[in-house]
Amino acid sequence: MKIKISNLGEGTHEFKLSEPVNSIGLESPFLGNVEVEIEIKKSHNQIILDSKIFVDAVFECDRCTVEFRKKLCTNFEMVYLQGVEPVESKSDNISYISLETDVIDISDDVRDFSILAVPMKKLCTEECKGLCYRCGTNLNEENCTCDQNYVDARWLPLKELKNNFNTN
Numbered sequence: 001m002k003i004k005i006s007n008l009g010e011g012t013h014e015f016k017l018s019e020p021v022n023s024i025g026l027e028s029p030f031l032g033n034v035e036v037e038i039e040i041k042k043s044h045n046q047i048i049l050d051s052k053i054f055v056d057a058v059f060e061c062d063r064c065t066v067e068f069r070k071k072l073c074t075n076f077e078m079v080y081l082q083g084v085e086p087v088e089s090k091s092d093n094i095s096y097i098s099l100e101t102d103v104i105d106i107s108d109d110v111r112d113f114s115i116l117a118v119p120m121k122k123l124c125t126e127e128c129k130g131l132c133y134r135c136g137t138n139l140n141e142e143n144c145t146c147d148q149n150y151v152d153a154r155w156l157p158l159k160e161l162k163n164n165f166n167t168n
Contacts, residue, residue, distance in 0.1 A: 063129070080096075
């Protein structure tokens with residue numbers, strides 16, 4: 001994903017880019033195209049790039065193991081300063097480019113921020129009931145017939161300890 005900056009005048013410019021996910025190095029669970037809405041604010045020797053990324057992905061629900069599709073959305077901002085990079089420059093979102101640079105390639109940033117947009121807990125819905133821990137029934141689709149008051153014998157000492165604290 002490249003943006004030609006050599007003939008941009010000072011001010012605000014908007015772009016919409018779309019490319020297949022595999023063209024920027026994204027693999028499963030991502031699919032289709034990655035869409036990027038970009039706003040560039042250009043001044044004398046500075047370019048501020050504000051981007052919004054939209055990409056589809058297919059996940060397996062962490063609670064019920066059903067496969068589902070989700071549209072991920074994330075933002076990132078980069079600042080490009082034209083000139084010589086100072087010796088001590090450690091910012092991740094500031095890049096230095098030469099005055100002769102005519103194209104900015106944002107493919108790596110789009111790929112990285114798309115990967116960071118993947119949620120830690122992947123749920124088909126916020127209300128997902130998951131699977132019964134005893135019989136494996138998907139509780140979103142049907143009720144199981146397991147005894148809900150059953151307590152695993154491994155937890156009995158902890159239950160007794162709790163009861164002792166409640167009586168004192």
